[in-house]
Amino acid sequence: MAIVEVENLSISFKRYTSRFKQVNHQVISNLNVSIEAGEIVAVVGASGSGKSLLAHALLGILPIHANVSGTMTYKGEPLTAKRQGMLRGKEMSLVPQSVHFLDPLMKIGKQVRQSAKHHKAAFLQKKVFERYRLPVKTEKLYPFQLSGGMARRALLATAVVSEAELIIADEPTPGLDSAVIEEALTNLRELAxxxxxxxxxxxxxxxxxxxxxxxxxxxxxxTVEVAPAVDFTGKGEMLRHPYSKALWRALPQNEFIPIPGAQPHPSELPPGCLFAPRCTIATSKCRHEQPTNRAVRNGMVRCFHAT
Known part of the structure; x- marks a missing residue:
């Protein structure tokens, strides 16, 4: 059984134009993803593709003007607002993208210890601080006294001591040196x-x-594709979606081939496949019909042409 399963998740926000006309901006549409116990699923994509919104939807911390539809389950049971409140910070832990999630009025050590589930909180906090190269004095400091890198390590430490069953790590490594990044990734793998x-x-x-x-x-x-990590190799021959292949080949360490065009704004989404305006193999069907998710070669893809 999947620990978390998201099916056909859609999120829109109410906005008002300069003439006070209400409009809905669809920022997530028919998004699907699932995570098994002991599994790491990495979500990648350009800024504005909905990655962080997925995290906030799972935790129930979206703005009040968000309209949400679709299904989200945790251990097979629906993630209602009440259940999200009970699980958040306990069985579900967030390593947020912004260091502003730290409580500015609470010392770092106490913040980290609050996430621990048992009496060994102080011991766990000290051990994880050692692991992330946070000096002993850090536990007595407030967030404003930390560097950006130290604050990010403190956020990661909070999730590690929580021993949560679902850990959502939202861009957990920016601002960290290469050694600490390796350590952080290793620890996430250990948790899984x-x-x-x-x-x-x-x-x-x-x-x-x-x-x-x-x-x-x-x-x-x-979600345009979910693929085993081993499929990201070579020139992307094992990948299924044209965007996945283009994203892979655009990396500097690969062919460094830029993707023409730009990701559409939520207010200007095309009627068919969202990638069709930039896709070199798009047909008339792609431009007018939205492809559905389907299984292809031990993965999932949203494309008419994937084989």
């Missing part, structure tokens, strides 16, 4: 190997491939 389900949201595909079991590729608010 001990049974936690990990949702890793990142722009760094290369880092994700070091520890992830699957890669979910997001584009313009939807």
């Amino acid at each position: 190997d001990n049974g936690s389900a990990i949702l890793l949201i990142t722009h760094d595909i290369e880092a994700a491939l070091k520890i992830a079991d699957k890669i979910a590729v997001f584009y313009a608010g939807t």
